[in-house]
Amino acid sequence: MDFSHYAPLWGEALLTVLAVLIVLLGSLMKNSGKLMGYLSAAGLIAALGLVGSNLMIAKPTLFFFDTISVDALSQFFKVVFLVVSLLVVIASLSKYTGKGADEYFALLLFATVGMMVVASSIDLITLFVGFELASLSTYALAAFDKSRKNLEAAMKYFIFGSVSSAFMLFGFSLLYGMAGSTKLTVIASATIANFGPAALIALLFVIAGFAFKMALVPFHMWAPDTYEGAPPLVSAMLAAGSKKMGFAAAFRVLLVALMALRMEWYLAFAILAAITMTLGNLAACWQNNVRRILAYSSIAQAGYIAIGFVVVGKAYGLAPTTAFNGIPISPAQLGLAGALLLILGHALMKTGAFIGTAQVASMVSKNDANDPDDISNYAGLVSRAPVTALCMLIFMFALAGIPPTAGYFGKFVLFSSAIYSGLVWLAVLAILNSALSLVYYLRIISYMFLKEPAGPKMAEPKGYVVALVLTTIAVLYIGLFPQAFFDWAVQAAAVLLPQ
């Protein structure tokens, strides 16, 4: 039997098999942590290759009774997820070596697969399954080190997560009831707008479900605690990976299935985006735990990214007045592309930042600091761990949107799209917010570079360093040569918003 036409999905397949394999091997041979790590790294690289092999896929190809679609958008997200988990795995190589490492890596891979499924699913069922796969594995990961903080984080994450997924499921059920199908395209063609309140309820339940992953205020409550409490590398995975899964799902469902309710979710996201970026930045100002600062910062970033929804909702159907490099691009497309670029950028920056914290934590916890993430441990980091400090510096400036970095370019396109579609108030708010965000980014920076060192020079574990440097290079590269990425994002956006 010939599976060759499943080629676009070999990436997922490979990772699934690998995950199972790792579990088996792990149960057979003892403390083979390193091997597992290298295996999964290799697997991820391979998957990346497979996904990349048909990156610029022209028209969507559908699988499994039209429940899975492989298209530019899905590939975009898959690359993001794969890159993130690859970086996390590389970093983990110097942390999870001993007993239980196999489970760790297996869970990581399962989570990745789940996200990839979500990225390309165009049916509520597959979407829900993928969503849960990712969630469940990350619940487990959040508690992985079984410290008090881990468990508290995991507990909150789990309760909140399952509640919101229940909301999502209920919303799905209503959608199914109204449209009579679970296929996004069918739902889109069904006249669910006529159901009035029911449709609105369904919409908001679905949004609640996604917003939990995206960590939009007020569905963000779990995020700061979880990001602070979970093992740092897992936080990286959560902030950079599964958060983006929320966006992937939301793009699919809202922009395909629920376009009829555009005005409703336009308003909803306008409110959410505004509150989210403001609250996130404000709350970050007073934190002393670096990972908590980063958590709030990633909430704020989610707020920026959510501008993409607002722009699309506002400007959907507006004819393009601009030809970029010959190709006409509508405001909606530009907004979506901007959101995608910022997703890409943020995924990298946040992974890097959290890996940085992980490294610092691993270094200082040897001389048992009571809270390894406390900002006081970052004092004079530049002389204690120069490479980490420099990379962190880049990430901080990137998160603050200082050129020339990925963060800057993402914001640049996204905010400009806001102007393009006439959402000046939102652009101004976002600008003010990114100015406000400097308060805490500069605080971290001034701790790392301007304060006197808190201790002697420290040895920087290889794995972390490699991951950090790779991430830094990527962040700067996107900032300096955004051309290809912009085109790619536009192409991905065109999948949902064809001209």
Next chain:
Amino acid sequence: MYADYAYLIVGLPVLAFLLCLFVGSRLPRGGGFLTVLATFAGLVLSLGIFSEMYPDKIIHQSMPWFANFNVGILIDPLALVMLLMVTFVVTLIHTYANGYMNGDPGSSRYFAEAALFTAAMLGLIYADNLLQLFIFWELVGLCSYLLIGFWYRKPSAAAAAKKAFLTTRVGDVLFMAGIILLYNNLASLNIALKPGEYLLQFPVIYAHLTQIPPAQLTLIALGLLGGAVGKSGQFPLHVWLPDAMEGPTTVSAMIHAATMVTAGVYLVARMFPLFYAAPYGLTAVAAVGAFTALFAATMGLTAFDIKRVLAFSTVSQLGFMMAGLGTGAAVGTMAVGVAMFHLIGHSFFKALLFLCSGSVIHAVNTNDMREMGGVGKYMKWTMYTMLIGSLSLAGFPLFTGFFSKDEIIVIAYEYGVAINFLPYIFLVLAAVLTAIYTFRMWFTVFTGKERSDYAKHESPSIMIIPLVILAIFAFGFGIAAQGGFYSYLDSNFGHYDVNFNELAVIGGHAAEETKLAGEPAAEPLASEAGEGAKAESKAEPAEPWYIQILPIIVALGGILTASLFYWDKVKKFDPSLVTGDKDPLRKLLLKGYYQHEIMTAWFAETIVYGSALICNVIDIKLVDGWLNWLSALVMGFAQHVRKVQSGVVQNYITALVLGVVVLVVVITMAKEVGLI
């Protein structure tokens, strides 16, 4: 051929300046001889140029500078006499200084600064455009600042230097405003300039005066007058000059008596056509001058510091010159000749007086006349040279001062006849006081018995020789040069395309038009030599005999009065009748009309500095304050916001539910009101 080297007149002193500055400390006497040589070379060149130019040639060289300005050299009679005077007097003073400053640790610095001053002063004189003149004008001010503050370790010296700079700066601001105004007026005429012509060049200015609106002319004139007032220490900007005596005496002689302070007068003379054309221009000049002449003289009566007496007398004499120029409203360009003549003469005898006082101070080691007395017994040369100077200053017949000062009084009378007698009255009174305070000084210093013990010896010959030379000029210059000088100066504006009749009409001298009509001085191109002399002879009979002899009476009477008070041989009255601080009036004089209290203590320190402090408060509390206030607000708000995160998972769920509910409500309402 000398003309081709005119630039060296400034160039050599600059060279001397650089040499003294960098290697002076290694040279004998701080390299003073360099300065002397440079200046002397200037004198020689000037003489050469004079020989070439006399009687009726002028030199004008010019090259472009930046934007639409140029640098250039303009040597006409007016500039030439100044050049000769300055180079001559300054050479002597530098020579004297070689003795006077000998042994001072900073002597090389002194000679460097002195050389720089010389350069600047000469550059000021033969600048061919107003901007260049202004630049050297400021440089002269800088040198004055440096030299007054030469003994910078003395706080009083540093303070005096600052005061001098700032006070003159006030004048310079007006000057600059005048220039800006003039430039823009000329620019708005869209004059088609020939190659080598630039807007601010004097010939160009003279030529286009008639096209500038009279009101503007008056403003410009007042601006320039402001500059002159500042530099020449006229009321109310004279306050710096007495304090300037903190500097070495040679500096006082060179800058604050003979040369720099005359720059203001020179400026007015240089721009005479403009002042003439400007309604009320010359009237203002006359008023300022006459008032200052008297005002300063009164203060000269009571000062005890010998140099301050001379300083006040300088201010007063500069007032005479200004007034002389002012009378031009009545007598036309002739006034320039008269004023300049007094300027030159004054520079001789005032330099002489200062150097003599310096020689005295050198011996007595104090400026206070109350500690001197009887010095004459030990310093014959000094005494007699100073006597000559004093007689000249007092206007004793046949001395230079007699011809120059009294000529001013005479034309002031004509001015009175034509327009207003006030200046005349003021000047006559000032003349009386001049004679009195001069001889008060002379008697107190040289006669009577020693009031303190001081080094009883004559100064070295290197100091005496300049005194003698100056004394000769202080006596003889008047007789020798008067007639020729007037005619030469009168020819000055004849070299330019300037029509005094039209200017007179613009300037509102139409009243005197009838009177001026006959006067060649006021005619265009009154260039032939002797014209002025004719004007003189014509002007003479205008006065009755008593006006002619009045000055003589004034001088003699003044000297007599002084002797009755201060010459122990014929002493009749006690000086304390007029001096001392018993009653307000005498106190007022002693304190110099409280000008220091008003200008420095009240205006500068209270008003200006106070408002500065207020600005500072505003800046901190308001302009910067709102920022800190805002950030405090935001941060405080943030402090509350983060409290929302209660840490209890149940509350999180509540937030989730509430979020959904609120969104539902908001969106439904939005739909109701048709927002979406």
Next chain:
Amino acid sequence: MISNAISLMIAIPLLGAAVSFFAGSKAKFVALIASLIPLALSLQMYMEFDKTSKMMQFVESYNWVPSIGVKYTVGVDGIGFPLVLLSTIVSILVIIYSWGETKKPNQYFALLLLNEVGVLGVFTSLDFFLFYIYWEIVLIPMFFLIGSWGGPRRDYAAIKFFIYTHVASLVMLLAIFALYFTYQMPDGSRTFDMLTLLKATADKNIFPTSLLNIIFAGLLLGFLVKMPAFPFHTWLPDAHVEAPTAGSVVLAALLLKMGGYGLFRIILPILPHVDKAFVTIIAIIAVLSIIYGAFLALAQKDIKKLVAYSSVSHMGFVTLGAVAFTTMSIQGAMFQQFSHGIITCVLFMSAGTIQHVVGTRVIADLGGLADRMPKFAVIMMAGFMASLGLPGMSGFVAEFMVLTGSFATLPTYTMIVVFLSIVTTAAYHLWAMQKAMFGPILKKYMNVHDPHAYELFSMSMIIVLTLIFGLQPGLITGMMGTAATQVMQPVMTLSQMGVI
């Protein structure tokens, strides 16, 4: 004729920064070389520069992000080149001045070089995208210079500086977006090309005045904050007081000039097409900056703060000259940029030297230093004289041109400035000099002495420059004049110039 001179000039310090960061104590030599080459390049460019042409010169243009119409376009004309010259000169002198830096020298010199990169980039970029990137990059080295070599309140100062100016730049960015999305190239695509966009603003159909006013205000804010002009100046004194000497010098001599450069390059071409009320507003701001700044300087106790406020006052002349919009005033304003750039160096260096030789900057505690530091006293005196506008030094020429030129269009404002500012300026300079340098030497300073040779050298170099440009302004006013006349005509795009 060097090809890609500008890119080279920017690349070399960047490289140097990277190298010197890892060069440890050898960093200063690296820095010296890496700043010497750009200086040589800029002098070479000066030789080749055609002072009479209205064209952009040394233009390089490559596609960068074609999709959104971003190009790497650099080039200089009479507006930009003098500042390029200034940047290279000041950078190397600052590096020489801080030759004795011992605290983390590698970072220190790396940052100085990075700063040079930033400012050179700003003065040469002809593409808004590129321009903005450099504009922001400049903040970073300055932040660290203040933050880690600064005084006691350095954190506050550094963060205030960063956020205050960053907010302004973000507002400017919004305005740039507006420009970008309003103007459309014939083929329907968009561009960030500076000259093209500026030229387009003249077209009422594309940019209705109402819209252009908003855009203009946004851009203006960005530049006025950088200048800084009243009432946006309050970040400056804090930054200066806390910054290390080199930081202050670079900040005052180069960073402030970015604001002025923005005025000439971007604001003036738009000015004729916006609401006339703006002229009044800017003029008032300028006059207030000049006078208010001078009065504030008069009130300061700290000599460095005094100098800082004097910068506010002097930069006001730039604003005034620019908005007066006559050839001479603009020319003068440009020259003021240059001249203040060099003069302020010596002022801040003097303040710094006093700080580290005597140990305090509080004027009231100083006295009679001239007695022990004669050489330094002469240089400082020269610097202060230059700063108070003494003829024969560059400051006077600039201010005279500004005032003379401005009088034609803004007589009242000009006269207010003339009467209120000049004497005040002289007053605070002289007061500081007298108190700090003259009078009897205080007991506690009996054993102070002249600073190191390298400090004296770089200071005297600057004095020489002020004299050269004061006596022969034509060296550089020529190209400025050309630029000034060009500024008052409609903008020429690169394609019209035929350079690309």
Next chain:
Amino acid sequence: MIPLELYILLASIMFTIGLYGLVTQKNGVKLMMCIELLLNSANINLVAFSAYQPNVNGQVFALFSIALAAAEAGVGFAIMIALYRLYGTIDLDTIKAMRW
């Protein structure tokens, strides 16, 4: 047969009860039960709808969700047990070390 509205009503009631429990209860296990209520209310919906639809997607969906709910319960209880080991309680409102 029973009208659809009643199913939806039932589901909604269950969902509300679940939410009420989540907001009010302290004990972790009770919270788990409430979550189950939420999920199952959704399942009821799905099944009921699919009964009125030509296709059986709803029932398939329900099966999937039941399976996932089971897995979720597994993970959840694992966490709860671990919590109990460390904290000696599963009153979740007492576990709030991380806040603000």
